[in-house]
Amino acid sequence: MVTLIVPGFNDTDAELRDIARFLVSVSPDIPWHVTAFHPDYKMTDRDQTTATTLRRAAELGVGEGLRYVYAGNLPGRVGPFENTSCPSCRALLIERVGYTILRDVLTPARGVCPSCGARIPGRW
Incomplete structure (x- = not known):
């Protein structure tokens, strides 16, 4: 699931929590991607989403x-x-920067955390 976070449009804690709660009600394993808005093309009246706002949205989802x-x-x-971390032991499984994978211990392990077996x- 991808949510484009647009400043002043859908970036309140309440709205982000509502989205996260809905997703959890379906399955807590649904990946939620919160993504930054860039003021391009016809919607140029809003600011770009900040990294702080994206981190806050992600933290609310985890919470x-x-x-x-x-x-x-x-x-x-x-x-x-x-990154992708194990939800059981928090071990780093897939490390990324943007679309580049720097490290992947999960795929060789066929979807099992090598640290705890979750x-x-x-x-995979």
């Missing part, structure tokens, strides 16, 4: 119980929210 939350469109500026949903 509501989502296990896989990612922040995007600002490579290298959103901290751990570019099964990670996905196609």
Whole structure:
């Protein structure tokens, strides 16, 4: 699931929590990608989404119980929210910067965390 975060349009804590709660009600394993808005083409009356706002949105998603939350469109500026970590032991499984994978210990392990043995949903 991807949510484009547009400043002044859908970036309140309440709205972001509502989205996260809905996703959790379907499955806490749904990956939620919060992505930065850039004022291009015909919608130029809004500011670009900041890295701080994206991190806040991602933290709200984790706080509501989502296990896989990612922040995007600002490579290298959103901290751990570019990576995949084990929801059981928090071990780093896939490290990314933007679309570049720097390290992947999950795919060779066929979807099992090598640190704790937790099964990670996905196609491996």
